[in-house]
Amino acid sequence: MQRREFLAGLLGMGMVAVGSSAWALRTPVPTQRKLIVIMLRGAVDGLSVVVPYADNNYYQLRDSIAIPRPNIAEGVWDLDGYFGLHPALSALQPLWQQKKLAFVHASGSPDPTRSHFDAQDYMESGTPGRKSTADGWMNRLLGVLPGATTPTRGMSLGTVMPRIFMGSAPVGNMAAGAGALRQTALDRPQVNSAFAQLYQGNSKLAQLYQESQDTRQEVMGAMDKEMTAANGGAAMPNGFPQDAARLAKLMRNDSNVQLVFMDLGGWDTHINQGAAQGQLANHLQPLGQGLANLAQGLGDLFDDTTIVVMSEFGRTAKQNGNNGTDHGHGNVMWLLGGRVNGGHVAGDWQGLDDAHLHEQRDLPVTTDFRAVLSQVAERHLQLSDAQLNKVFPDMGQINSHLQLIV
Amino acid sequence: MKWWLLCMGLLMTNAHAEMTEQQRAVHVLNRLAFGPRPGDIASVMSMGVSRYIDAQLDPDSILLPTEYRQRLDALTAQTVPTEDLIQALRPDKQADAEARKQQRTELIKQVAEHDAQLRLVQALYSPRQLQEVMVDFWFNHFNVFANKGLDRVLVEDYERNAIRPYALGHFRDLLGATAKHPAMLFYLDNWQSVGAGTELFRPLAKAGKSSGLNENYAREVMELHTLGVDGGYTQQDVTELARMLTGWTFYPRNLGQRDDGFQFNARVHDNGDKQWLGYHVASQGEREGEFALDVLAASPVTARHISYELAQYFVSDTPPPALVDKLTRRFLDTHGDITQVLRSLFDSHEFWDVSNVGSKFKTPYQYVLSAVRATGDDVSNIRPIMGTLSQLGMPLYGYLTPNGYKNTADAWENPEAITQRINFATALATGHLPLNREPDMGKPAPMPEIDAGDLLSTLGVSISAQTRATVMSTATDRLRAAMVLGSPDFMQH
Numbered sequence: 001m002q003r004r005e006f007l008a009g010l011l012g013m014g015m016v017a018v019g020s021s022a023w024a025l026r027t028p029v030p031t032q033r034k035l036i037v038i039m040l041r042g043a044v045d046g047l048s049v050v051v052p053y054a055d056n057n058y059y060q061l062r063d064s065i066a067i068p069r070p071n072i073a074e075g076v077w078d079l080d081g082y083f084g085l086h087p088a089l090s091a092l093q094p095l096w097q098q099k100k101l102a103f104v105h106a107s108g109s110p111d112p113t114r115s116h117f118d119a120q121d122y123m124e125s126g127t128p129g130r131k132s133t134a135d136g137w138m139n140r141l142l143g144v145l146p147g148a149t150t151p152t153r154g155m156s157l158g159t160v161m162p163r164i165f166m167g168s169a170p171v172g173n174m175a176a177g178a179g180a181l182r183q184t185a186l187d188r189p190q191v192n193s194a195f196a197q198l199y200q201g202n203s204k205l206a207q208l209y210q211e212s213q214d215t216r217q218e219v220m221g222a223m224d225k226e227m228t229a230a231n232g233g234a235a236m237p238n239g240f241p242q243d244a245a246r247l248a249k250l251m252r253n254d255s256n257v258q259l260v261f262m263d264l265g266g267w268d269t270h271i272n273q274g275a276a277q278g279q280l281a282n283h284l285q286p287l288g289q290g291l292a293n294l295a296q297g298l299g300d301l302f303d304d305t306t307i308v309v310m311s312e313f314g315r316t317a318k319q320n321g322n323n324g325t326d327h328g329h330g331n332v333m334w335l336l337g338g339r340v341n342g343g344h345v346a347g348d349w350q351g352l353d354d355a356h357l358h359e360q361r362d363l364p365v366t367t368d369f370r371a372v373l374s375q376v377a378e379r380h381l382q383l384s385d386a387q388l389n390k391v392f393p394d395m396g397q398i399n400s401h402l403q404l405i406v
Numbered sequence: 407m408k409w410w411l412l413c414m415g416l417l418m419t420n421a422h423a424e425m426t427e428q429q430r431a432v433h434v435l436n437r438l439a440f441g442p443r444p445g446d447i448a449s450v451m452s453m454g455v456s457r458y459i460d461a462q463l464d465p466d467s468i469l470l471p472t473e474y475r476q477r478l479d480a481l482t483a484q485t486v487p488t489e490d491l492i493q494a495l496r497p498d499k500q501a502d503a504e505a506r507k508q509q510r511t512e513l514i515k516q517v518a519e520h521d522a523q524l525r526l527v528q529a530l531y532s533p534r535q536l537q538e539v540m541v542d543f544w545f546n547h548f549n550v551f552a553n554k555g556l557d558r559v560l561v562e563d564y565e566r567n568a569i570r571p572y573a574l575g576h577f578r579d580l581l582g583a584t585a586k587h588p589a590m591l592f593y594l595d596n597w598q599s600v601g602a603g604t605e606l607f608r609p610l611a612k613a614g615k616s617s618g619l620n621e622n623y624a625r626e627v628m629e630l631h632t633l634g635v636d637g638g639y640t641q642q643d644v645t646e647l648a649r650m651l652t653g654w655t656f657y658p659r660n661l662g663q664r665d666d667g668f669q670f671n672a673r674v675h676d677n678g679d680k681q682w683l684g685y686h687v688a689s690q691g692e693r694e695g696e697f698a699l700d701v702l703a704a705s706p707v708t709a710r711h712i713s714y715e716l717a718q719y720f721v722s723d724t725p726p727p728a729l730v731d732k733l734t735r736r737f738l739d740t741h742g743d744i745t746q747v748l749r750s751l752f753d754s755h756e757f758w759d760v761s762n763v764g765s766k767f768k769t770p771y772q773y774v775l776s777a778v779r780a781t782g783d784d785v786s787n788i789r790p791i792m793g794t795l796s797q798l799g800m801p802l803y804g805y806l807t808p809n810g811y812k813n814t815a816d817a818w819e820n821p822e823a824i825t826q827r828i829n830f831a832t833a834l835a836t837g838h839l840p841l842n843r844e845p846d847m848g849k850p851a852p853m854p855e856i857d858a859g860d861l862l863s864t865l866g867v868s869i870s871a872q873t874r875a876t877v878m879s880t881a882t883d884r885l886r887a888a889m890v891l892g893s894p895d896f897m898q899h
Binding site: 041042113114116117118156158159160161163166171173174175184185190194195197198199203204205206208209211213216265266268270271320321322324326327 | 595598599600618619620621622625629635641644797798799806807809816817818819820821822823824825826828829832833872873876877880882885888889892893894897
């Protein structure tokens with residue numbers, strides 16, 4: 001299996017090399033492959049994202065928050081005759097049509113916890129049910145990737161280092177929002193050299209300081225020209241669509257960036273979730289727009305990129321008494337990218353009748369989230385079985401029939 | 407080889423060395439307070455470290471300086487009553503809606519700034535520092551998010567009436583006050599939870615309004631506030647507790663008519679029998695919720711959970727198990743008397759173990775407050791502080807989920823944080839943060855630059871000899887104070 005994948009990779013590379021420069025031939029394939037993980041914290045309602053509109057139970061379980069069937073007012077956009085996409089995600093329709101967007105429904109963590117914090121912890125450590133794991137799976141992934149490590153190879157967007165990137169491999173981070181690229185005191189040579197001297201030595205913070213300087217230099221170097229040219233140095237508005245566009249620029253200009261993580265909050269819709277419009281829709285719209293911006297902004301690089309969108313668990317199949325949904329179990333994972341086998345809703349969908357609901361209330365988890373991630377790691381990032389075992393150590397054998405990567 | 411031996415030698419000496427009186431004073435000012443202000447180290451040393459701890463544990467015994475009290479009174483006098491705010495924020499269906507909307511946005515901004523000012527003035531300048539530290543601790547333990555709807559206008563009242571009075575009191579009182587406060591009832595949705603089969607169940611459902619059980623608070627009160635996530639309860643226990651708590655609510659329109667705003671609405675209470683944590687609970691109306699809080703507050707599992715969190719906050723990110731055991735026993739013996747648990751903690755050898763001194767990485771809140779305190783600046787404009795806290799990932803009252811901000815290094819220690827802290831330190835020390843003007847008063851008077859010598863004497867031994875030497879020998883004058891506040895030593899406490 002691994003060998004076959006490897007050969008396929010070589011063949012693909014060979015074909016590219018025929019028509020391109022010799023430089024491309026020498027560049028190792030794996031370091032060109034990018035992975036962006038976007039975590040929706042708070043448990044997004046997957047049944048409103050990829051709506052099983054052909055299942056009558058869906059409309060019975062949700063009398064005020066269901067999204068209508070396709071081709072009627074405020075209805076879903078039909079994906080495959082059974083599932084439909086939330087209308088607030090219309091920015092993603094072209095990617096679906098180009099077969100660069102896929103979903104895995106009824107997926108998630110095998111651990112049954114309905115605690116946000118535990119579930120996020122497990123999804124980020126990559127070891128559901130095991131609390132003692134100290135590092136995050138993206139950090140372990142960084143550790144096993146072939147090729148040289150650079151300050152920006154793993155990048156987190158946001159000022160707080162997320163659990164998923166904690167661990168021994170150095171990770172860069174960059175604040176979200178426009179402020180990230182403003183000139184700061186430390187950009188002045190005199191200030192910079194004073195602090196460089198102060199942080200020399202054996203302080204455990206010295207390494208962090210060095211990493212922060214290296215990252216800053218690389219990021220500013222990559223962004224500088226384009227920023228000044230496009231915006232005259234003016235700050236851009238905040239928000240995910242803008243952050244996504246900035247991320248695309250960074251990745252285009254700094255080819256070292258390979259693994260990226262960012263998170264978005266506000267999905268815990270216990271009350272007045274809304275349907276085609278409303279609270280959830282207001283969050284989905286900028287998410288969809290941002291993902292479309294990212295795909296477009298990456299340009300050719302999108303062909304070498306896989307974007308995964310995931311959330312710690314799904315929400316109850318039945319709406320609650322407050323026109324919202326409570327903590328559930330199974331959810332939907334999203335995959336976007338040039339090598340994604342798109343245009344289909346994958347996973348083992350069993351319907352929403354009582355007999356198939358998890359504890360008579362939630363979508364079950366029929367696909368382990370690690371099965372999805374490890375297929376991305378194996379086929380897209382070309383990890384070996386041994387490397388994969390380091391990233392997801394407790395996984396064991398998961399038989400999945402998923403075909404998520406071309 | 408020689409160098410290596412020397413280092414080993416130093417380590418060995420350190421591990422067994424008694425701390426000097428100044429080291430002890432610096433340690434309590436770092437952990438029981440938000441760091442030393444000018445003159446604090448000398449004054450703690452002159453009164454004695456143990457007397458300082460005693461006084462901090464009994465905040466009423468500490469007199470408030472007249473100037474500080476007047477400042478606080480003036481601020482409190484500006485607090486708009488909650489019921490007026492709710493009235494002002496009510497959507498207006500009349501014409502001119504756009505203008506009203508703008509007024510509301512402006513009002514919300516003013517309220518947020520006023521709330522932040524109240525919190526920060528107390529945290530920066532109250533001599534009852536431990537109380538302020540415990541407000542930070544408990545607010546995160548019982549977190550509410552100010553940007554969720556009505557909580558915008560409830561959060562200040564929540565801190566003032568549900569957290570602050572009990573910060574050094576009994577845990578059960580704190581638990582009860584937070585459970586019943588409208589800010590919590592709203593944040594975790596219990597106010598809209600309606601028992602199935604109750605009188606109002608169907609009519610409300612028909613009207614498209616709240617018509618069922620909401621288990622959000624019931625889950626978090628066990629998972630976060632009391633037992634802890636591994637506390638041994640099940641999904642069934644969550645649902646049953648949610649049923650017991652039906653009817654615990656408040657009426658936005660009636661806020662102000664009752665002291666605490668809490669109401670029990672018997673008409674939405676689920677009167678059926680419940681099976682919860684092994685108890686058979688027969689129908690007792692409001693009393694069921696009180697019973698649940700009694701059980702949770704008295705549980706040894708809760709005692710351990712709270713003890714662990716306190717030891718983590720005050721001693722070490724990975725608290726010594728023996729200390730957690732000791733505090734758990736004290737918590738149980740004193741029926742959750744927080745002052746007594748803290749007294750044990752400050753008496754423990756673990757608290758004074760040199761390996762636990764100066765070893766906690768400050769949260770952004772601790773970092774920013776301690777820096778401003780160290781400069782001795784008199785802050786009249788808190789906007790730059792609010793902005794910095796947001797930039798550093800810790801906006802005041804701005805943590806979205808109920809678990810609150812962490813206080814461990816794994817959450818905050820990262821490259822970007824170091825850069826941003828240094829940038830803040832540089833702006834503060836070189837007089838570039840306009841902390842000294844009333845908002846909207848035009849161009850600020852220039853802030854004084856901070857003198858590095860003064861700063862170093864304020865901070866005493868918390869800044870190492872090596873850092874002092876680097877600062878004094880290499881920097882240009884203008885940068886020295888910035889280097890002190892941006893040093894690795896000052897990032898930790």
